[in-house]
Amino acid sequence: MSTPPQPPQQPEPPSGAPAQPSAYPYPNPQSPAPGGPLGFPPAAPAAPSAQSVYAQPTLVGPLVQPPQPQPGNPYAQPGPYPAVGAPPPPTGGRAGRAVLWAAVGAVVASAAWAAGVFLIPAGSDVDLRGYSAPANLCNSTDYASFQSEYAANDSTPTHNSLGDDALDEVLCNLSLKKTGSSYADAYLYVQLDLHKKTDPGPEFTATWKNYSESHSGYDVDTVTGIGDEAYLVSDDTTSSSSSGSLYATLAVRDGWVTYTMSYSAYYSSYSTDKDPPTLDEVSGWLKTDSRATLAELKD
Template identity: 50%
Template sequence: MMQERPEDLPAQPEPQPEPQAPAPSGSTTPPGSAAQPTPRSAPTPEPASQSQAHHQPSSPPRPENAPDSPYAAPQPGAQPGPQPANPYGPPPAQPPAQHYAYGPPPGLPPQSGGRTGAGRAVLWAAVGAVVASALWAGGILLFLDPLGDDPELAGYRARTNLCSSVDYTALRTEYTEEDDAPTHNALKHKALDQSYCSISLKKTSSSSYSDAYLSVQMDLHKETDPSAEFTALWSEYHQRYEDYEVEEVSGYGDEAYLVTEDTTSGSSTGGSRAVILAVRDGWMTYQMSWSVYTTSYETTTPPAIGEVSRWVKSDTRSTLENLRSG
């Protein structure tokens, strides 16, 4: 039961509420409800974790010279003691290897089979250009030299026994006796085929020795063109001996030279005479040589150089025809 206040007691003033701070925006305090007064006391300290997060440095300094520092240099004469625990925690873990989405890391060779489609296209384009250039160059060479590496032998063939193809009918006008055993030899090689024949010439069967000598040689050059060397050898043959004379003749292959020598001076007691006809037809070279010593003739003089030259030219023409046929 409430007690009534005595009439003579003065009325007590009602306590006035303390002014409240305006509620922050977004406050969920319902309208009409009284805000709770904030007690006036010491400010609440922030949590240790937040305070350290705001004020603690990212990495504590390492006192190099502190005696208890693990980084302090050892003092002379000091005994090594137990190593203190690392105050900075365990070492950080190594970062995982990075994966490169566009190939191996810089500085490493590319993996085998790792060419991209664009790389393969560039490679094939380069290969195609090289092949095209080679085919173009080969076509030009083929156009300029239809035979390629084939030798120009002009239809001549190597002979094992060249003597069987030598025709010396014109010379037998002077040397009627036939040689029954001429000498011959042959050489076959991938670069050169060579055939040689030597025939003894006699005026009569009563001759004790050969009155003159005839030699024929044919060379088939199968890897090198002999034209330059042939020209140098026979066009300048007179440089070897002062008594030799050289004359270029036509009608025999690509080029031909007639070489003559006479040291008898019209005397039958000494000296010698010689006639050589050298012919080049393509990569075939040929020479027919006649030679005589005046001492070989017992009673007569050797035939004149001009006459023998006609015989040699005639026999060379028929012999070359034999070497191209059969």
């Protein structure tokens, strides 16, 4: 009976050399230890044979046989990891199988990630309808209809913007003042969102069409002739010129672009010599000025 070939011997470390790190995340599976690694019984080391030793490809050069750990030699380390895509070398025991499945899982995860990156062209279905997001939305907001009631210009409107691969968002806050008013009599808020990665349609419809279901006291009316879909959401609690409040928002979706123009006024502090605007008046202003602003925001 012929003697099976022995794996190459590793040189003994010099005296006083520090212990070398192990390539395994737990004790060497071939080192006998009570209970074995991870609580499993220790696996008996299998004697290598010419038929059972798999030669693994390396990054450079011909196929070589990876050196095997030597029983009783803590400095003997396994060879380099196989190239991505190569089958992992056979290992013994449950702990060895855990290493094998971890390696397979890593390769599968890497392949799935790569497929996701290359099979989904970025921006292939984006529908922005020619809109662009200005750096200062206040400069592009047309609110001429409201100025018939609020003639004083807001000298310090506030604006903000967000630019990202997935979303461009700009907004503007305007204080509406009647001539001679020291403080704002009402407020106008405008926001434009350019969705560049996802279609906002389903969520936009769910949010605004059903607004009255999630917000008590609000009314929702469908508006035609502006974008692909639009909704007027309002809450009118006014009972006279000196009490209550009026809130109204026109929400518009045009392709993957969403837009809102919102009006709010608290009539308890409304200083005027005539009745404040009604909901019908404010609704008409929102529609007229939104059409004009959206036209301004198209390239």
